[in-house]
Amino acid sequence: MTRFDARFKAGFLMATAMACAIGMVPSSAVARPDTPPVTMPALFPTPALVTLTPDTITLGKAVVLVAAPGTDPETVALVRRTLTAAGVDRIATAQRLPATLDRPHIVLGTSDTAVVRDALTRSNAVADTQAEGYTLASIATGTGSLVTLAGHDADGLFHAAQTLRQLTQRRQFPTLVIRDHPAMPIRGTIEGFYGKPWSMDDRAKHLDFLARVKANTYIYSPKDDPYARDRWREAYPAATLTALGTLVARAKQNHVTFVYAISPGPSVCFSDPADRQALMRKFDALRGIGVRSFYVALDDIEYTKWNCERDKAAFGPSGAAAAGVAQAQLLNAVQADLVARHDAASALIMVPTEYYDAKESPYKAALRRHLDPRVIVQWTGTDVVPPAISIPDAKAATKAFGRKTLLWDNYPVNDYASSAGRLLMAPYARREAGLSGELSGIVSNPMNQEVPSRVAVMGLNAFAWNDKDYDADRTWQAAARDLGDGDDRVTAALLTFFDTQHLAPTFGSQPWQEQAPRLKATLDAVRDGIASGDAAARDRAIVDLTRTADAITTAPDIIRAGVADPGFAAQARPWLTAMQMWGRALQLTAAGLAAANTGSGTAPRFFADARRLAAEAAAIPSIPGATRFDGPVKIADGVLDRFVADAPTLIAVSPSPAP
The missing domain is CATH 4.10.910 (30s ribosomal protein s13; domain 2)
Incomplete structure (x- = not known):
């Protein structure tokens, strides 16, 4: 200075x-x-704009809560739970702010209410004006403080409450102004995989999770629900309909739109009024339990032949173009019915038969010409499982379908052959910033395992909220912290596990994300240290390997004991078991290298035991029936197994003396 x-x-x-x-x-x-300096808090999804000021707020034991008239009770309840979790014992209520604040006051409501306008003025903040947007402002004033949650609408206010939940995880949080809103209007999950569907409990927990990450859409479309596909004309059993109704109510509480999808394509007769009425009856039954958003899936069907002779008479010989015309006619009727029953803003969602790539075709041309422009069209990208999605890709899809598409992202779904034995837990990546200008939204098709799916789904929703400021690796770590309930040790163990499940396959021969990049870097460094010819470097490499092996071995127990949702450990059970066994194999491998490094004749025994454990670990099966393709679980395959196999050749082993 x-x-x-x-x-x-x-x-x-x-x-x-x-x-x-x-x-x-x-x-x-x-x-x-x-x-200490005031620091920017880590918030996920990343807000659109944060202005930090050099002060902090401590809520203490007592606050005053001022909820504007008409505030959603669920949002008020969320704020109360947040305050209680932050250590607040006494929550008083008031209808307006006093002239002088002598204690912490929390104001919440939509920005058109008087008390919220007053709070924003005192905070020198302005309201966000976009759909689902909010302003969160906090100021310290002498012995008091003011935190304002101003939603542009009820959804925005709920998102503001989720941001407050994150801020109050710090004992002191900074004074700041956040103006925030989503980049994409549709964000969430489509339960659209083959194989064992999620349980109703899985779905309920997933809806709670979607609320925490500011998602707004859940599409119910499990391929193995017979009443939504093979037996779509039949009514749901009363018990199933009641259970779905409970989910619809849970979604509403979480400000998530529950979308019901039906898949009539394998058997529908497009021109038959009876089939059209069957479709409307099914939707009417879902309306009875509160569903207001609907979806018609026409994927994974044969569209070059008709299901009935009537369609041949109505649309001519079968073929891609005729299929596009027939589908558009049915979908337009459903769209018109939605508007008549609800309002002009109602929009049907559909997934076309040609749902991947954006190449011009007779089918796409027919849809483009005949499909009501209000119908939202889904698209999976440049392939069924695309390795990347760029702005030009999305522009091409807009041109092909005549509207911005809703991206159905087939990640982290694991219902196809090349994903057998895998949990897909790499960061959500290789989607280009700026896609928000070319898409109507993104939904993730998750794994059969609901809780492990949250790692990628959190990334997808953070990207959909703010694609321009999205950081894949930081969000990946935040997902681990969320599952680890903020515990550093559990978070580190989860990241070690995620790395062993990093490989992301495609329908081709090459994965779009590599396997175990962190572990591979460590093992490559060990190889280099041993190969250097320097004794000190060799010693350090073996110590590093031992430390890594210990981390892999202990991670499963740390996860089982500390993960926030026990469902994670249950759904990942065989992977955690195999990981621990692979860790022990690597510990034995490190012991073998250490023995070889000192010329000990015990090295071969260590290496043999490591090979035996590795073989046992590689044979552990996935949970039978949990996914469409069963098989032995994979743990850092191509990285860990290769190192265990190669280790005996890295240091020449002295022959054991003859007895």
Whole structure:
């Protein structure tokens, strides 16, 4: 620090102290040498705009809650739970703010209400004006403080409450102004996989999770629900309909739109009024339990032949173009019915038979010409499981379908052959920033395992909320922290596990995300250290390998004991078992290398035991019936197994002396 800097700082502190003494600024705003700096909080999804100010707020044991008239009870309940979790014991209520704040006050409501406008003015903040947007402003005022949650609408206010939940995880959180809104209007999950569907409990927990990550859409479309596909004309059993109704109510509480999808394609007769009425009856039954958003799936069907002779008479010989015309006619009728029963903003969602790539075709041309422009069309990208999606890809899809598409992202779904034995837990990546300008939204097709799916789904929703500021690796770590309930040790163990499940296959021969990049970097460094010819480097490499092996071995027990949702450990059970066994094999491998490094004749025994454990670990089966394709579970395959196999060749082993 220069002498000028020192004189300036001393003068600034003296002037500030004098200003406090005469009441010009609150004493809480004074910068003190022993006061830690105010830092930007980690928030996921990343807000659109955050302005940080140099002060902090501690809620303490008592706050006053001011909820504007008409505030959604679920949002008020969420704020109350958040305050209680932050250590607040007493929550008083009021209808307006006092002239002077002598304690923490929390104001929440939509920005058109008087009390919220007053709070925003006091906070020198302005309301966000976009759908699902919100402003969260916090200020410290002498002995009091004010936190304002101003939603542009009820959904935006609920999102603001989720941001408050994250802020209050710190004992002191900064004064700031957040103006935030989603980049994409549709964000969430489509339960659209083959194989064992999620349980109703899985779905309920997933809806709670979607709320936490500011998603707004859940599409019910399990391929193995017979009443939605093979027996779509038949009514649901009363018990199933009641259970679905409970989910619909849960979704509403979480500000998530429950979309019901039906898949009539394998047997529908497009021109038959009876089939059209059967479709409408099914939707009417779902309306009876509160569903207001609907979807018709026409994927994975044969569209070059008719299901009935009547369609041949109505649309001519079968073929791709005729199929497009027939599908459009049915979908247009459903769209018109939605508008008539609900409102003009109602939009049917559909997935076409040609749901991947954006190449021009007779089918796409027919849909483009005949399909009601209000119908939302889904598209899976450049392939069924695309390795990447770019802005030009999305522009091509817009041109092909005549509207911005809703991306059905087949990640992390694991219902296809090349994903057998895998959990797909790499970061959500290789989707280009700026796609929000070319898509109407993104939904993830998750795994049969609901809780492990949250790792990728959190990334997808963070990208859909703010694609331009999305950081794949930081969000991946945040997903681990969320599953680890904020515990550093559990978070680290989960990241170690995620790395062993990093490979993301495609329908081709090459994966779009590599396997175990962190572990591979470590093992490559071990190889290099041993190969260097330097004794100290060799010793360090073996120590590093032992440390890594210990981390892999202990991670499963740490996860089982500490993961926030026990469903994770249950659904990942064989993978955790196999991981622990592979970790022990790597510990034995490290012991073998250490023995070889000192010339000990025990090295072959260590290596043999490692090979035996590795073989046992590689044979552990996945949970029978849990996924469409069963098979032995994969743990860092191509990385861990290769190193265990190669290790005996890295250091020449002295032959054991003859007995």
